[in-house]
Amino acid sequence: MSHSIEAPPPDGTIASAIATLEKLISFPSVSATSNVDINDWCAATLAQMGFTLWRSGYRDGRGVRKANLVAVRNPAGTEQHEPSADRSAAASSHQGLAYFCHTDVVPAKKWVGAPAPSYRCADEAAAGPFAAVVTEDRVYGRGACDMKGSLAAMLSAVARVDVRQQTAPIWIVCTADEEVGFSGAKHLVDHCDGYRELVRADPVSVIGEPTEMNVVYAHKGIQGFTVHSRGRAGHSATNFGINANEAMVPMLVKLLELCQRTRDDAGLQDDRFDPPVLSWNFGVSDHSNVVNITPERSDAWVSFRTMPEVDAAELVAEAEATARRLGLTLTPIAGCDPLWTDPDSEIVSQFQSIAGTQSQTVCYATDGGVLGELSRRIVIGPGSIAQAHTVDEWIAIDQLSRGIDCYEKALRHWCTPVAQAVA
Structure with a gap:
């Protein structure tokens, strides 16, 4: 027996x-495809729950339509129809709480799914990454953990809070393309009027990525660059070709030197993170598959993870200087900044009390690294990062339940006059 989607x-x-999570999983919103359908469903659901909506959209580099969504439910009696300066002023004085999620997921080409004996699916043959499977203690499906389960938990938490009890706004934000460079959040920041209203309100901001309900007050950022060498193709038995790898080899030597420095130089490390280094990573390809053609191009890439008080600007500058000397082209890759909220701040201690868990740092990045205009950001959500992006992705139903309870308490604490009593 299965739940209806x-x-x-x-x-x-x-x-x-x-049931909400099953519906969300049913949308095959892999980052390479459009997320418009799932965002439309979220918009319709939020509208039914009394939210005012702002939509913003764009086309990615391949021309695929993408959608972002900002929604706010103001206290009863507050105008809900048209954004206005007056409403922004009201929101600023009662900051409320904002929840951020992404609706895209990673690919599922090698999907394994739930163990066969545990299926409770009306049509087992149809079961796949976008057909949720519910067992006694888990929900399987692409995005169940990262991060559609979190969104389902927040929607359920909001349903528990009567708008007539609200004294401050509840914001819900859904973005595209978090999994492929945070493009949705970047577009939102630059182009969405609803996000501008949210920034003026500066609410407590929750990024709902899976943390097993631990309170993440800091995470690393991510940056990078590519290096391109161009030669000339030719038969390898002649002198006509120019091997692009010859200029790339000394560049790779430099990249390895910089990598080793990040591991040895204490000034480039931060013990508040594990690992405490920039996680400098690089690779190279000459795109060749035969031995009798001189490679005409060679491309290298570098990725590294910055920390709040450690960046890699000096290392990138050295790499740029080496590339220029070798006649190579270096192109930066924009990622996101680190996220940092003082671990001794009130928001962290309050969320620890509400969730009954510990505070910590993590080394992955989230949309939160793009939302630097917001002054009180944390990451907290149901599910474990260990289950994200796997061939049998799942979320524990207990985690889903804990997420609803925690989010409800947070909403009541920051958006209603009755602060939650916490143990």
Whole structure:
């Protein structure tokens, strides 16, 4: 027996949250494809729950349509229809809480899914990465953990809070392309009027990535660059060709030297993270598959993870100087900044009390690294990063339940007059 993927607006129960998650999983919103359909469903659901919506869209580098969504539910009696300066002023004085998620997922080409004996699927043959499978204690499906389960939990938490109890706004933001360079969040920051309103309100901001409900107050950023060498193709038995690898080899020697420096130089490390280094990573390809043609191009890439008080600007400058000397082209790759909130701040301690968990740093990056205009950002969500991006991705139903409870308490703490009593 399986749950229907047709889900009405959440009513706050765990059964309703599972139904919502099944529906969200049913959208094959891999980053290479469009996320417009899932964002449209989220928009319709939020509208039914009393939210005002702003939509922003763009086409990615391959011309695929992408969608972002900002939604706000103001306290009862506050105008909900047209954004206005007056409403922005009201939001600023009652900052509320904002929740951020992404609706894209990673590919699932080698999907394995739930163990066969545990299937509760009406049509086992149809089961796949976008057909959720519910067992006694888990929900399987691409995005179940990263991060559609988190969104289902927040929608259920909102359903538990009567708008008539609200004294501050509740914001929900859905972005595209988090998995492929945070393009959706970057577009949102630059082009969405609703996000400008949110920034003026500066609410407590929750990025709902899977943390097992631990409170993440800091994460690394990510940056990088590519290096390109151009030669000339020719028969390898002649002198006509120019091997592009010959100029790349000394460049690779430099990249290796810089990599070793990040491991040895204490000034480029931060012990608050594990590992405490920039995680300098690089690779190279000459795109050749035969031995009798001189390679005409050779391309290298570098990726590294910056920390709040450690960046790699001096290393990149050295790499640029070496590339110029060798006649190579170096092109930066934009990623995102680190996220940092003081671990001794009130928001971190309050979320620790609400969630009953510990605070920590992580080494992966989130959309939160793009949202630097917001002053109180943390990452907290149900599920474990160990289950994200796997061939049998799943979220524990217990984690989903804990997520609903934690988000509800947070909403009541920051958006209603009744602060939650916490143990």
